[in-house]
Amino acid sequence: MDDSFTRYLGSLAASWDAFAKAHAGARAVHDDGYIALLDPEHPVLTNAAVLTPGAVPEVLGLLRPHATWAVWSRDAATAAALEAEGLRRDVTTRPMLARLPVRSGAPAPGAQVLRGADPGRVAELNGADPELLRGVPGLRAYLSGDGESGLVLLPHGDDVNVSMVATREGSRGRGLAGTVLHAALEDMQHEGSRTATLQSTPLAERLYARLGFSPVATWQEWGP
CATH class of the missing domain: 3.40.630.30 (Gcn5-related N-acetyltransferase (GNAT))
Structure with missing residues (x-):
């Protein structure tokens, strides 16, 4: 990953850690292939950023017990893996520095x-x-x-x-x-x-x- 994206992702992960500390029942999960925030009390915060297609099954296992969630991809292979799981495309957003x-x-x-x-x-x-x-x-x-x-x-x-x-x-x-x-x-x-x-x-x-x-x-x- 380039330095700019790495800085963005590190701050995003740290912000999710902070939210998890503030809300009972919430937790942040970090892995080589993804980061995730799971917050049953505040569904708007339940998201995962997936960095490799191989992480898709594990991420969906974390998210699917929740009523509302979103998962993000940034490359074509991960997008294809999510589409194969029956997920639908939603909005696009741009990380910026x-x-x-x-x-x-x-x-x-x-x-x-x-x-x-x-x-x-x-x-x-x-x-x-x-x-x-x-x-x-x-x-x-x-x-x-x-x-x-x-x-x-x-x-x-x-x-x-x-x-x-x-x-x-x-x-x-x-x-x-x-x-x-x-x-x-x-x-x-x-x-x-x-x-x-x-x-x-x-x-x-x-x-x-x-x-x-x-x-x-x-x-x-x-x-x-």
Whole structure:
């Protein structure tokens, strides 16, 4: 694996470890061919990233007892193995990495950023249970001053994992997410982070590219 993808995957795995520590009954599983997070209480977190086709049977054995889950592939052979198991293709996402400091961007007019925000408010912006993000060790939450946009960070070594970036529908197009993300990553750079990694939907990729993020792979998501 190339260095950029390795950094992304290491931070993703560390973030899943942190979520598993916060939720009773959850567990993170690491193997040479995959990583997985299993969380019966919060099905949105039950995912596995499969790196080799030979890991598919073991991964599906972990996931299938759960009511809701997703599995991700990044190469054609693993995709073929998942398709042969009867799984259906879902969305594609792009792991991305930026070298810090991020590119300068014009903040939204009059925008302020709340550091140390309540993670539950960020979860709500994502349409999730507020308890999803509370109690996760090392997690930092950021919100725009009006509470309309937010995200969370989980540092891992000299990288920082960015997730749960969301803006309330009526406030989109005002540059709030970019302003919050820029401020959050400036903070992390000052604390010694060298890179930032995240996973983007196609819709958000342009936002991240403006701040200097570049794709390091493509995940094809699959479901039962």
